[in-house]
Amino acid sequence: MNAFEIYGGQPLKGEITPQGAKNEALQIISAVLLTAEKMTISNVPDIKDVNKLIELLADLGVKVERINQDTYTFEAKDINIDYFQSEEFKTKGGSLRGSIMLVGPLLARFGKAAIPKPGGDKIGRRRLDTHFLGFEKLGATFHYDANNHFFTIDATNLRGTYILLDEASVTGTANIVMAAVLAKGTTTLYNAACEPYLQQLCKMLNRMGAKITGIGSNLLTIEGVDSLSGTAHRMLPDMIEIGSFIGLAAMTSSEITIKDVHFEELGIIPTVFRRLGIQLEHRGDDIYIPAQTSYEIETFIDGSILTIADAPWPGFTPDLLSIVLVVATQAKGNVLIHQKMFESRLFFVDKLIDMGAQIILCDPHRATVIGLNKAFKLKGIEMTSPDIRAGVSLLIAALSAQGRSVIYNIEQIERGYQHIDKRLLALGAQIKRIEGKPLH
Numbered sequence: 117m118n119a120f121e122i123y124g125g126q127p128l129k130g131e132i133t134p135q136g137a138k139n140e141a142l143q144i145i146s147a148v149l150l151t152a153e154k155m156t157i158s159n160v161p162d163i164k165d166v167n168k169l170i171e172l173l174a175d176l177g178v179k180v181e182r183i184n185q186d187t188y189t190f191e192a193k194d195i196n197i198d199y200f201q202s203e204e205f206k207t208k209g210g211s212l213r214g215s216i217m218l219v220g221p222l223l224a225r226f227g228k229a230a231i232p233k234p235g236g237d238k239i240g241r242r243r244l245d246t247h248f249l250g251f252e253k254l255g256a257t258f259h260y261d262a263n264n265h266f267f268t269i270d271a272t273n274l275r276g277t278y279i280l281l282d283e284a285s286v287t288g289t290a291n292i293v294m295a296a297v298l299a300k301g302t303t304t305l306y307n308a309a310c311e312p313y314l315q316q317l318c319k320m321l322n323r324m325g326a327k328i329t330g331i332g333s334n335l336l337t338i339e340g341v342d343s344l345s346g347t348a349h350r351m352l353p354d355m356i357e358i359g360s361f362i363g364l365a366a367m368t369s370s371e372i373t374i375k376d377v378h379f380e381e382l383g384i385i386p387t388v389f390r391r392l393g394i395q396l397e398h399r400g401d402d403i404y405i406p407a408q409t410s411y412e413i414e415t416f417i418d419g420s421i422l423t424i425a426d427a428p429w430p431g432f433t434p435d436l437l438s439i440v441l442v443v444a445t446q447a448k449g450n451v452l453i454h455q456k457m458f459e460s461r462l463f464f465v466d467k468l469i470d471m472g473a474q475i476i477l478c479d480p481h482r483a484t485v486i487g488l489n490k491a492f493k494l495k496g497i498e499m500t501s502p503d504i505r506a507g508v509s510l511l512i513a514a515l516s517a518q519g520r521s522v523i524y525n526i527e528q529i530e531r532g533y534q535h536i537d538k539r540l541l542a543l544g545a546q547i548k549r550i551e552g553k554p555l556h
């Protein structure tokens with residue numbers, strides 16, 4: 117088991133380039149199953165979840181070639197549908213959330229699919245109802261074997277229809293769109309999620325010959341086509357990494373430039389960090405963050421305490437709330453963090469409290485942070501990372517803290533952050549990968 121050992125308390129300095137977007141990559145790479153032709157995908161992040169998905173595709177019979185460090189070609193000509201029944205697939209498929217998005221393309225192209233209940237973070241209940249209700253509307257039938265946690269889905273004759281999603285699920289929308297592109301007739305999808313990940317997916321599908329309109333809105337119209345052809349696609353920079361680096365710079369009083377961020381795709385993210393008092397400048401397509409000895413959280417116009425809450429896009433992504441929370445611990449002022457979507461995503465705050473942060477966990481969804489205004493530094497401790505974003509938040513806390521910290525269970529962090537120790541070392545961080553297990 118690997119851990120990170122960190123000596124914190126020193127400012128960092130330099131430039132950092134965000135990786136390709138993890139959550140976009142999981143959709144885009146699943147979509148290669150929709151065509152027998154060659155797909156060339158670039159800016160693919162070298163992270164555990166993406167590499168596992170690529171491995172799954174290869175196991176399914178997709179011809180995968182790595183052209184260079186971040187570019188792959190995929191050719192889904194001969195697919196081995198029987199692989200679904202193998203024990204290997206049940207183990208591998210169950211280990212990442214993104215594997216659920218293999219179902220839509222497989223139904224569209226082969227009329228059947230099977231999938232173990234996927235993994236992902238322990239951040240609360242993670243329903244898949246939206247996916248299956250959507251597939252059912254398109255004419256699929258599914259069976260859930262609760263003993264083996266295994267879904268089997270049949271769909272020989274998918275037909276376009278009107279679908280009102282029960283919630284704007286990100287992976288659910290991607291899955292249903294990918295099933296509908298090859299269905300007969302027109303699908304109208306309302307209450308669709310519209311994150312940049314989905315906009316990128318829909319634009320790529322259109323380049324492959326799909327007919328999707330309404331991209332970027334919560335009403336998508338998908339006119340089914342007979343087949344799709346190959347194309348090339350480049351992933352956007354990962355907006356969650358960009359937000360994490362903004363938080364890192366502020367918390368550690370570092371002067372950092374985040375390169376090539378595609379600022380116009382970041383939506384409300386820069387605004388939310390600015391509301392925490394963080395100065396950031398949009399220079400060319402970079403974000404420049406000066407070294408700041410203090411940053412002050414705004415209040416609402418009437419003087420009441422600021423609330424930062426998550427919401428489906430174009431609202432603030434839940435994947436950055438843990439980062440905002442940690443950054444607020446060293447701000448001047450107070451903020452209420454309201455994590456509406458997930459039930460267990462704030463449960464890492466006990467570690468921050470152990471480090472000296474002032475936080476009141478009001479209930480599983482809400483935490484009040486009383487900023488220390490950098491008057492007292494957090495102190496380094498040993499801790500275990502419960503999920504990917506909490507993990508990076510703890511990493512940021514450790515880099516700002518006085519003394520030595522050890523973070524265990526870094527596999528969680530490495531699901532989504534490419535070579536993070538090496539990239540932080542390049543900014544001057546004192547971080548080392550060590551062997552180690554938590555005591556309990």
Ligand SMILES: CC(=O)N[C@H]1[C@@H](OP(=O)(O)OP(=O)(O)OC[C@H]2O[C@@H](n3ccc(=O)[nH]c3=O)[C@H](O)[C@@H]2O)O[C@H](CO)[C@@H](O)[C@@H]1O
Pocket residue numbers: 139142213214241242243283284285286287288309428433434435456457458
């Ligand atoms: C692989 C991938 O892409 N994972 C992302 C994806 O997960 P994923 O697609 O699994 O998440 P969903 O969008 O389905 O939903 C996430 C949670 O939010 C709740 N919910 C969702 C929509 C809504 O309108 N109201 C609501 O309360 C759901 O019940 C669920 O608990 O989207 C999440 C929400 O942005 C992100 O945290 C994950 O990083």
Ligand SMILES: C=C(OP(=O)(O)O)C(=O)O
Pocket residue numbers: 138139165213214235236237239435504505532
């Ligand atoms: C929760 C996340 O990922 P996943 O959906 O893969 O668990 C995330 O990226 O923050």
